[in-house]
Amino acid sequence: MYTDKVMEHFTSPKNVGELENADGEGRVGNPVCGDMMAMQIKVEDGVITDVKFRTFGCGAAIATSSIVTEMAKGMTLEEAEAITNEDVAEALGGLPTNKMHCSNLAADALHNAIEDYRRKAAGEDGEQ
């Protein structure tokens, strides 16, 4: 059912946990099956320097969140915003069709975290 790459990320997920002083946070839930994902980013000079995630979901949900954190680390915000769920699935060597929505979730969580960062950054600028 799952590729070796999916199983690799499922069994040894990268970047699990929480960041201290995260610059942006995203939290998304999946009404399809009831999954939940939280993602945090650290940003310096427009580049994502650290990412961490926590997931309450299936094997695909854990693997997609893990790989998306690996993909995003080191990317500019614009590059990370351009990551699609297909990119995530492709990086894992494909996902079963009924599991594609899990990859949406991972991309969405990352994009939400970036949005949150931008919102906060704009707010801080405004205060100065």
Added chain:
Amino acid sequence: MRRIYLDHSATTPVHPRVAVVAMNYMMNDYGNSSSVHAPGRKAAEAMDEARARVAEFVGAEPREIIFTSGATEADNLAILGVAHAAGDRGNHIITTAVEHHAVLHTCDALEKEGFRITRLPVDAEGRVDPSAVEDAIDDDTILVSVMLANNEVGTLQPVAEIAEIARARGVTVHTDAVQVAGQLPVDLAELGVDLASFSGHKMYAPKGVGFLYVRRGTRLKAQMFGGHHERWLRAGTENVPGIVALGEACVLAQEEIDYVTAHLTSLRDRLIAGLEERIPDVFVNGHRTERLPGNVNVCIPGVEGEAMLLHLDMKGIAASSGSACTSGSLEASHVLLAMGIKHEIAHGSLRLTLGRDNTAAEIDYVLETLPPIVENLRAMSAWKPGDEMPFED
């Protein structure tokens, strides 16, 4: 790697004694039971013998046994057969929210044909209230279909009481008895039902064979047309190897039933007690005592079922879950939801179903293996019991 099979409610291995019998009727005595010649007669005799064995096993007469391709077909034949034989005597069918899809989807199909379906709710333990059946029966009611034991949570239904109520009102009663066979003694005469479905592959016979018990005098319309097989109720050349194997499996089940019931019950109670001791916040789904001896079903909040199953599988343990993520339809178990369990909690359901060959040492291995898996997944989880979900249930 050590392999521990704890998914006997999904299917069982074929017992060697049963497999040998099936092999013989595939390779040596392969005649068609409708043929006049000696090989044909041999097959017909073997089927007669199997029918007698099956009948004996469930406390019926041989002519009350209709062999089918399994319990899905038996459920279809029972429900469609009664509905289509009813004519203008009525169009109302009562069933429950926790039936197997073989029953529920058949009722859905009849609803589209214009039949009226009442799906009774269950309590938190998964039990139907017999008085709810009584209240639901009206002048149009032609059939009550309530399963003997639930395949997911193992809850036993008060079918004898329900049958008494329904039959007093002249309503035909069907029960899906699949999960009980081989785990608890079955006596259909005592149970008082008119129709009962069984499946070979849940009782150490092969897949693709089962039977419907049809009490003498029950009005039933065939759903498969062709030859004269099974008293015109089920056309098609009989699956002789499967049927003879099923007969053998019934003899085996009957010989061993006291031992198997006690063995499964002791393993079940050991497993439940161990899980409750070692996994914080775990709770048992289904009825504590009115329960299949071989069924353990728990919810582990904060963990998702498929993730648990994958980790268990890597440790050689085969189990199942009612989580939405494990179902092709991405819907959580209709049984758990009907019992009032919230979607996010049903996410963490785990079903371990025991068989005659499981051992206490295997249970202990599961009890050592599962807690660290749960701990690991919980540490990774974005949701803890009590947290809000970011979307509607």
